[in-house]
Amino acid sequence: LSERLSGVFDRLTKQGALSEDDVKTALREVRVALLEADVSLPVARDFVKAVQEKATGQAVTKSVTPGQQVVKIVHDELKHVLQGDNEEPGELKIDNPPAPILMVGLQGSGKTTTTGKLAKRLTDKNGKRVLMASLDIYRPAAMQQLAVLGQQIGVDTLPIVPGETAVQIAKRAKQQATLGGYDVYMLDTAGRLQIDEVLMKEVEDVRDAVNPRETLLVVDGLTGQVAVEVAEEFDGKIGISGVVLTRMDGDGRGGAALSMRAVTGKPIKFVGLGEKMDALETFEPDRIAGRILGMGDIVALVEKAQETIEAEQAERMMKRFQKGRFNMNDMKMQLEQMQKMGGMEGLMGMMPGMAKMAKNVQDAGFDDKMIVRQIAMIQSMTKMERANPQILQASRKKRIAKGSGMEVSDLNKLLKMQRQMSDMMKKMGKMGKGKMLKSALG
Numbered sequence: 001l002s003e004r005l006s007g008v009f010d011r012l013t014k015q016g017a018l019s020e021d022d023v024k025t026a027l028r029e030v031r032v033a034l035l036e037a038d039v040s041l042p043v044a045r046d047f048v049k050a051v052q053e054k055a056t057g058q059a060v061t062k063s064v065t066p067g068q069q070v071v072k073i074v075h076d077e078l079k080h081v082l083q084g085d086n087e088e089p090g091e092l093k094i095d096n097p098p099a100p101i102l103m104v105g106l107q108g109s110g111k112t113t114t115t116g117k118l119a120k121r122l123t124d125k126n127g128k129r130v131l132m133a134s135l136d137i138y139r140p141a142a143m144q145q146l147a148v149l150g151q152q153i154g155v156d157t158l159p160i161v162p163g164e165t166a167v168q169i170a171k172r173a174k175q176q177a178t179l180g181g182y183d184v185y186m187l188d189t190a191g192r193l194q195i196d197e198v199l200m201k202e203v204e205d206v207r208d209a210v211n212p213r214e215t216l217l218v219v220d221g222l223t224g225q226v227a228v229e230v231a232e233e234f235d236g237k238i239g240i241s242g243v244v245l246t247r248m249d250g251d252g253r254g255g256a257a258l259s260m261r262a263v264t265g266k267p268i269k270f271v272g273l274g275e276k277m278d279a280l281e282t283f284e285p286d287r288i289a290g291r292i293l294g295m296g297d298i299v300a301l302v303e304k305a306q307e308t309i310e311a312e313q314a315e316r317m318m319k320r321f322q323k324g325r326f327n328m329n330d331m332k333m334q335l336e337q338m339q340k341m342g343g344m345e346g347l348m349g350m351m352p353g354m355a356k357m358a359k360n361v362q363d364a365g366f367d368d369k370m371i372v373r374q375i376a377m378i379q380s381m382t383k384m385e386r387a388n389p390q391i392l393q394a395s396r397k398k399r400i401a402k403g404s405g406m407e408v409s410d411l412n413k414l415l416k417m418q419r420q421m422s423d424m425m426k427k428m429g430k431m432g433k434g435k436m437l438k439s440a441l442g
């Protein structure tokens, strides 16, 4: 979509502000894209209207094309709708233990899986003691499923007592959670293939029995429009506090998220990204907005390309090391990698035999601020100096130190480090390091 929009605008002459016509043309494309992304028609219509009002008359920033500017406005508005006002994604109201969390939704939407994922998250990340209970009295296998998950992730489940009603199980869970000193108890309800009265009544009764702190609707993110209807229905009857969108690892376009949010006004708290117990993430409006706009793929592609380039760079560097070469260009690359990887530890991880070295420089007061300065010094060197640091004599040193706002003594330290590293590379080169380096590259 972003490309399509830029296309539309690149054909227009650049004006000082976005005219109503400009915006209209672009928004026709936006509307189509939203519908393609599974956003429901009324939601798409409202959305486009909101953007139109915001965009018309807005001054076009010099550095971007009008198309890019509209993309940005659309992206921001998507984010705004998805995010709501001052909400923290992934936050649950679970103080005052034991806090009941009611999980509702259609059968197969991922309730049981999500109950397990969320219990694990609350345990591992938030340090909560969690008790899970299955209220699926219609399918004994479903109760068993939760018990197995509980064992797998190390979270307690309420012992199964055959013949109880859903409300009885819920009450027993509450009692056990209170007596057992749990912070949270999660109720995994039964689902039906479609919404039906009996199911709704049962969930209502459970709700009234425990008065849940959070009622999370689990919906299959791939079902698009249906998901929105389900959300409306559940919210109307039960009253939900938030939504978990599952199967967002699939190729759905994410439009359901926008519709759901716009229709129910309820926050999307988490997204499910797979079947594994750790495949749950907090909902990120930015990412979904990108996905709806179709820019997500581009972002992913750029990231992938970057990774590949870095891997190639590392490999080239390793080859040089094997030959015992390590000049200021290598040094700079190392320092930049370190910056990216968060300092010394990254460097230690990158090459064997480096840990001791790393410790030495650390003891010498080498911190992350120092990395920035070191890079600045290398940048003040000429190409020839970088490739052959041994040619640096007093006058060159003075020039470099001045150019980077450092002292000659700082530069000397850098040179010493480079010499040490170079020496070590040579030693490693003689040691028949092939295997070692390979293992370092992974």
Ligand code: GDP
Pocket (backbone or CB within 6 Å): 105, 106, 107, 108, 109, 110, 111, 112, 113, 114, 191, 245, 246, 247, 248, 249, 250, 271, 272, 273, 274, 275, 279
């Ligand atoms: P329930 O009937 O609502 O309890 O649904 P289940 O939790 O039993 O899930 C139904 C199926 O969907 C199972 O095979 C899950 O592994 C799968 N599932 C659940 N969440 C996700 C998800 O986020 N991504 C994918 N790919 N599969 C999921």
Ligand code: MG
Pocket (backbone or CB within 6 Å): 111, 112, 113, 136, 142, 189
């Ligand atoms: Mg289930």
